[in-house]
Amino acid sequence: MWKRMITAGLMCIFYLLAIAQSKLIVQADKPVAKIQPTMWGIFFEDINFGADGGLYAELIKNRSFEFTKPLMGWKVLKGNNENVLILNRSKETPKNPRFAEIKIGADQKPIGIENEGFRGMGVKQGVGYTFSVEAKMSQGGPGIIHGQLIGSDKKALGSVSISVKGANWQSYKADFVCASTDEKAHFVVWFEGAGTYNVDMLSLFPHDTWKNRPGGLRKDLVQLLADMKPGFIRFPGGCIVEGRNLANRYQWKNTVGPTNQRQVIMNRWNTEFAHKQTPDYFQSFGLGFYEYFQLAEDIGAEALPIINCGMACQFNSAETVDTTDLGSYVQDALDLIEFANGSVQTKWGRLRAKLGHPAPFNLKMMGIGNENWGPQYITRLKIFTTAIKKQYPNIEFVNSSGTDPSGERFDYLNTRLRKMHADIIDEHYYRNPAWFLANARRYDDYPRDGSKIFAGEYAAQSDKIASPDNKNNWQCALSEAAFMTGLERNAAVVKMASYAPLLAHVDAWQWTPDLIWFNNLHAYGTPNYYVQKLFSTNKGTEVVPITLNSESIAGQDSLYATACLDQTAHELILKLVNVSKDQKHHEIDLKGIKRANDIISLTILQNSNLQTCNSLQQPEAIVPVNKNMNEKGNTLNLDLAPYSFTVVHIALK
Template identity: 55%
Template sequence: MRSILAAALLLTMGTADVVAQSSATFNIQLDQSSGNISSHMWGVFFEDINMGADGGIYAELVKNRSFEFDNPWMGWNKLEQSVEGTFLIVNDAKRKGNPRALKVFKPTDVKLGLQNEGFRGMGVRKGESYEFSLLYKQLKPGLRLRIELLDEENKVLGESTLALGNGAGWQNAAVKFTSSQTSAKAKLNVWFEGAGEAELDMLSLFPTETWKNRPKGLRKDMVQILADMKPGFIRFPGGCIVEGRDLANRFQWKKTVGPIEERELIINRWNTEFKHRLTPDYFQTFGLGFYEYFLLSEDIGAEPVPILNCGMACQFNTGEVVPLDELDTYIQDALDLIEFANGDVHTAWGKLRAEMGHPAPFNLKMLGVGNENWGPQYIERLAAFKKVLKDKHPEIEIIASSGTDPEGERFSFLDERLRDMKIDIIDEHYYRPPSWFLSGAARYDNYERNGSKIFAGEYASHTTRPNGPGRSTWEAALSEAAFLTGLERNADVVRMASYAPLFGHVDGWQWSPDLIWVDNLNVYGTPSYQVQKLYSLNKGTTIIPLKRNGQNATGQDSLYASSVYDETNKELIIKFINYNSTAVVADFKIDSKRKISGAATKITLANADLNIANSIEEPLQIKPRDEKVNYKGKSVKDTFAPYSFTVIKLPVK
């Protein structure tokens, strides 16, 4: 025991020596604000990648519910050997957006059933209610359906019977039942009983407990983890799916609104993009369409930031372009989206919004034209959009792409041209290693203060790629935290920022790292999520100058810092990153005529192991630790742990 105590004492003394030697003084000019911070500074970027929508936040549990996949039987298995003609896929071109249906013919002496495997299985919970529904058209009355929910070992978890009523034309039917157990990989059986003939479509299974309990809505735990961040905006729908592999595969917002059963499914462009992660069952049903997106933004208090195709497909794929004299349709799509979001209920698109359940406008303020497009062909098409949009909707700010990279010939060309065009907001993207983020904390210190503002629309620190679930490391997150001090310090130039991608499904991802990981039952935030959340919840309203030896704290001695004032809560907020393997003593001296309370809140993310990551099994290895501390006078002097990100909030009177 004595030897253990002695060793502990030596270790403590050694740490104290390091702390004493590693110290830094910072000066904060609280009364000299250097600019305002946008109320929507920190947001999120949603793209349907990594099964983010279908199989993810859109709570539908049945895969290929309308038989519209390229292979109409994908996701379905026939449970019994049936005679020829028992099951037929009928293609009726008169049915808008959803021409296929399943025709079932059942004589009395045939045992007949189908099984749906779900999206990597179906996640169901003990005691929760589920609703099976479908569209049907009677041809010969007499069919009834027996619905079974089974676990991985084929144990029945819940069941119910649904009789198909008489009547002409297409009808709706639904039945609810409760699951007796929790299963991450459940499946659905649909047995056909009695005798008869009918066409069936939109065979669907949803939990009744969705976000805000909206029927056939969003997965509540995935929305909640977003709401917990209080993001200032949601960028949607991408990302590369805006462009598509070719223009036929681009995201077209008009096909994502109106009745669900009339929305036209398309293949997701991430279906075949990565040869190492082929996902042949990845399609977009658009159950999460533009109406649901606007609702989600409103629900969590975020500004909608839609991005539309500019008449160019992905330049890494086909690079198709629309001739300039045929661009009017694309521009009209932008005008009509503004009308759908903001228009009076007497306008065509405003009327549709009202019919869908939201007569009040969504108050759209920004619109992106193009995603990661580049070259003179982009500038030509952007100019055509800008001319019409600014003439008809000068209140809408235009966001334009600066390409795929944060430097180089493409970036320089676009940055110059976009500024000459007086584009409102320039969208910069950077997927780079931690070293780039650490060295880039001063990136915006010398940007032009007037003119175009900056949107850091997609960024992530990559340690290795592809690395899969659980490898969104603390090293990556801490380097991002350091870089974000530079965005915060320059919030008069950088209006918005969002990490990308947002979601990854552990059994269905194509790209990593991602901010939030899910399986069919669980959701957790990565270390990067914890960093983003701390910035978003502590964004402040004005920039407060913070200097070390007269210079911005951009990595000298691997220390990074920024400070803001929150007018609403009357708090000075200091953010500090110690990117050293040893503890550091830092002293923040506050110059102000106002009274600073010593009773502060200190929030810390820290771990000496940069390779650590959160996971489904251990979702909170990196999590914030809150404590109340007391500082003396106008000096915040404290010891900061190795490899740590700290937020200190001081009341100001």
């Protein structure tokens, strides 16, 4: 009998100890760090047809015949090379030298040129489209240019006609309404009437762009970004900032002003990967720096432009400008700040106003270089920092820590940048899911003062870096959620974070994984997208401690957690990630708060199969689910589903 009583007593003690050890403690009255409004943002790079063929809504590819092969994307109909020539006027217009010349004899039938679009053209029934062209009749005329939208079934979906006359260049445009929805349409331009036609900047835009701006952005893609409520948008990349060589680098001044004066260049992802050669990948810069700033303003995000520091990609050519010739690069950076913030009396502020935005964009930060490393980077960074801080002392700089989160390159840069009192250090991590789980404590011991951290590019790799077999599966997204609890918990150190890359066309990608996938008509968010969105839209204003056995929760019993107050919404927000295959029950003790009501709001992202992915066919295989539960008092009992990310909202008085 005594043995049974002792055994029962021990079991009771063990049970109580187990309960105590599984209890989570939230000390909501002891905030430890402010969460910056820029904490969660988005990283944009023109990769995977992210700009032309993606965010930029232009439907005609190679509209100005400036690709390496001038007629790439075009096919001549009912004619030959004697009828259709590409001429060059480099002295007259060096940034857009080429145009097409079409000759039609007196008794000759119409000649056409057909454009294939960006893996076809996605068009919608009932939507208006604008066909525009710059044209003149160098001989004969007047002539007629017909624009005809053709569906994948070869049926006409809409057409317009333009009368062209005069020997001087003029801009023409006409509108029509599409008769049917088609993902793989194409566009034919017919020339009717004897004479010699000169044409350039042939363009086709939908009317239903973001904010209905003529020549604007694809609405559904921007909406997915706006729905994230990002704190910042980094642009234009990424490796395209560096270029394969310096001639191929991104130069912001070539991306502002009239679109026919934005110099087309080859996209550096054109030939980067043997598994995805993309010879038709160029940059029209229709989406340029003005449009980037405008987009940031539209979606309520801070702009974070990245500029070239006089170094090309060190994996490609490692071409570097001598420091004695760095002046023009530094001046480009100074001029960019003037473009963003200068008064309309300044040269670049006046251009901004002319483009339609007299008010400053209020730029606060800028990146100097991208993934550059070594002493040569530090030398150039010092030159930029000294020159820009002298004129604009309040601009914060994002500085590169190289390509990897550890190793000799990282250690060298991290040490040198901290000695320079760098504002923000940009760290990148493309690693497997296990790395993300193991590094949820990465910033626990970073110094609280001094340089802040920008987790500038990260994504869990289901296979390996740059592998075409990487998937945006739930295992990767869940591991990122676990890692992000560590970023948020260390908001005293981590100022900004963004997943990368952002966009990918299903028929024209070079790199996986990616946050948002799309075809010519539809787009969907990956599980990773919903993880990012849940963190960004549930950001809070201050981190508060949440502990298990007096320790931050970063892997104990397969659990990762963070807690924050939202002083604006008067809420306590908990984020809980269960990476186990088993359901976990946890009691949560809420200290230092007075609840406004008994309702607890839950948002749950969950799937029992770690290999599950969203797709165009199943875009909602994994999406957040909302539900409420009632529980009184300051002790909560939560059951966390297997392989789940749960956001808890508790209203406060």
